[in-house]
Ligand SMILES: Nc1ncnc2c1ncn2[C@@H]1O[C@H](COP(=O)(O)OP(=O)(O)O)[C@@H](O)[C@H]1O
């Protein structure tokens with residue numbers, strides 16, 4: 001399988017050279033293959049969002065580089081879509097207009113836009129909310145729209161930064177299922193950031209565990225379980241347990257360092 | 259429900275009614291119409307609004323002149339403030355470059371500009387600037403002095419500019435970023451994110467600018483060379499001791515100002531419900 005994204009020795013320091021300089025990532029390297037579903041798990045503040053922002057081209061790395069299909073990535077590009085955690089829909093646009101936004105920026109003609117948007121409205125089951133405004137929707141619906149919006153411009157890779165983090169447990173599970181269903185329809189390469197161990201075991205082909213201590217990825221887990229995954233499957237429980245223990249270990253070592 | 263509405267309406271009228279009673283009572287006690295005319299006299303003035311008062315023409319005619327002056331000065335002020343505000347809100351370098359200069363002039367009230375503006379423009383009018391031929395059109399456009407328009411435009415500029423700058427800087431960063439990752443150009447971000455994102459602030463600025471330009475109008479119309487308008491009516495009526503006309507003029511200013519403000523408020527609540535729902 002072809003490598004879509006290659007992260008090479010990426011380091012990130014905020015405000016370098018200043019008193020409040022903060023190293024967030026150091027020497028991070030990994031590869032993402034075509035159609036892979038990768039979850040990045042780690043405690044809050046370990047640099048997950050920063051890593052994702054670098055992969056999206058919104059932030060630049062202070063060291064190393066990111067290659068998208070062999071080309072160095074310097075700024076956002078159409079082939080790499082992003083779903084933010086929250087509040088990223090334009091509040092003055094309807095659901096339909098929000099989903100068409102990317103296509104509009106790419107100067108796709110109107111008829112084509114209508115067709116594509118309709119398709120995605122149906123895919124997320126929100127045809128009847130097409131003319132609603134974001135503030136009239138529940139959190140789960142908003143994230144559905146945000147996902148549809150990023151998929152509508154047909155990206156190659158979708159980066160998701162805790163997209164379900166602000167939702168209640170029930171809605172989160174519902175949306176995880178839905179995401180997998182959509183992923184089955186449109187095979188994209190997905191990088192999904194979460195601090196939820198359970199979420200990562202449900203979704204990922206591969207889980208990258210990040211550490212706040214090393215500013216790096218400390219473990220990689222392959223998830224060899226067929227989908228849909230069963231929470232009562234012993235392998236599910238074992239992997240969850242392994243991940244939780246690894247996270248706890250991180251916590252302990254971090255405290256010892258202090 | 260209807261009854262409740264009615265009581266609320268009646269309740270909101272208590273204070274104005276009490277004010278009128280007090281006014282009538284004091285006017286009657288004082289019995290000096292040259293200092294405080296009774297409300298009836300003012301009502302009479304409005305009833306005969308189309309009369310030619312003290313040689314200045316009717317009330318509607320003066321209101322029309324004032325409104326046109328505000329319209330011209332306001333448009334110029336907005337035309338300068340809006341693009342400048344957008345650019346300064348978006349580009350930090352533009353903000354650094356211009357903010358100090360603009361802030362120095364900000365606290366100077368329009369009235370303080372009066373002498374210097376008179377020194378520069380004198381009684382120069384639009385008619386003279388555009389070199390209109392003598393005649394009726396000239397006579398009309400001669401009423402729009404550059405100095406007045408300057409003051410009104412100045413009064414408009416700051417509230418609009420300030421609100422637009424604030425509006426642009428307060429557009430959520432995630433909105434701009436989510437547009438960028440969807441492939442938006444700088445142009446797209448300007449027109450599809452920043453501009454719509456700060457329209458509520460723009461409308462608010464336009465509204466405050468209008469109030470301010472309406473306030474500046476009166477000081478503009480008190481400049482020498484002014485021959486009509488509500489502001490002039492007030493000063494002139496004072497000079498000929500027609501306190502009733504002074505008050506009539508004041509009520510016109512208050513009323514029209516409130517009306518314009520109300521229209522703007524209606525627009526902003528009708529069109530920008532989303533703005534009150536941003537988290
Ligand atoms: N723009 C920034 N400037 C300075 N520090 C930042 C900035 N963005 C994030 N950080 C810091 O970097 C660290 C990692 O942040 P982040 O990537 O958001 O972590 P996570 O998403 O894993 O919770 C945090 O300590 C955060 O305070």
Ligand SMILES: [Mg+2]
Nearest residue numbers: 048049050162
């Ligand atoms: Mg984060």
